[in-house]
Amino acid sequence: MRKWILPIILAGVLFGGTAVAAAAPAPGYNQFLQSLEAILAGAVMPVAAERQIPVFSPAIASRTALVVASARNLLGRQVVWGGASPAQGFDCSGLVQYVYRQAGVNLSRTADLQFMVGRTVAPADLQPGDLVYFSTYEQGASHVGIYTGGGKFIHTSFGQGIVAFGDMSDTYFVNRYYGAKRVL
Known part of the structure; x- marks a missing residue:
């Protein structure tokens, strides 16, 4: 028994x-x-x-935690168009590419190409580590961030000039939301 x-x-x-x-x-x-x-x-x-x-996978959970932790560690870094490293600064897709590489996932360099990878996720089903996309300066996926939970995501804020938290309920992002993908 x-x-x-x-x-x-x-x-x-x-x-x-x-x-x-x-x-x-x-x-x-x-x-x-x-x-x-x-x-x-x-x-x-x-x-x-x-x-x-x-179903739950400990390997995926640890990689997701690594992605979110790596992104949090880059908060406050300088935003630079075309930047893809802590030393030079980041643009949105450079940040995502760098953070995911830390977790062993190779992604393309631009937001529109990154959007072509992974499974589509409904806004109500977002989980930490998912990628959230917005149409900002051009049609399609032109801005990307890493969802951290609680309606927040980490991205490159050109307005603030640093890697910062964004809010999914902010009118700016609500009006420009393009979709979300799960890579892990």
């Missing part, structure tokens, strides 16, 4: 329910263990023929 308690409690925690220590039927137990192993390995569990639900 003891060998069943931890997997059942873990399943309850992972699936947001309450865990009850009870013996699972033998045929379903093997399937349960396979599902649990897949969850812990960061696999995608099939739900229906066309729909898949991504």
Whole structure:
């Protein structure tokens, strides 16, 4: 009975329910263990023929944390058109390219090309580390930032002249929002 308690409690925690220590039927137990192993390995569990639900992956979570932490460490750096390093300063896509490279992800150099990578994310589904795009000085994705949660993102603010927080609810950004992508 003891060998069943931890997997059942873990399943309850992972699936947001309450865990009850009870013996699972033998045929379903093997399937349960396979599902649990897949969850812990960061696999995608099939739900229906066309729909898949991504499950928690510790590797992705740590890379996401690294992206957000790296971006936060660059707050206050100088904004320079064409800049792509802490030494020279950053423009928006240079900041994103640099931060993601720290997490082992190579992205193109410009916002419009970066927008072509990753999965589209609805505004209500934004998670820290997602890239948010805006149409600012030209049509399409011409400005990019890194979403940090709570409606905030880190970007290059030419108005302030530094890498700074932006607010998704700011009228300027609301009127220019172009889309969001999840790269990790």
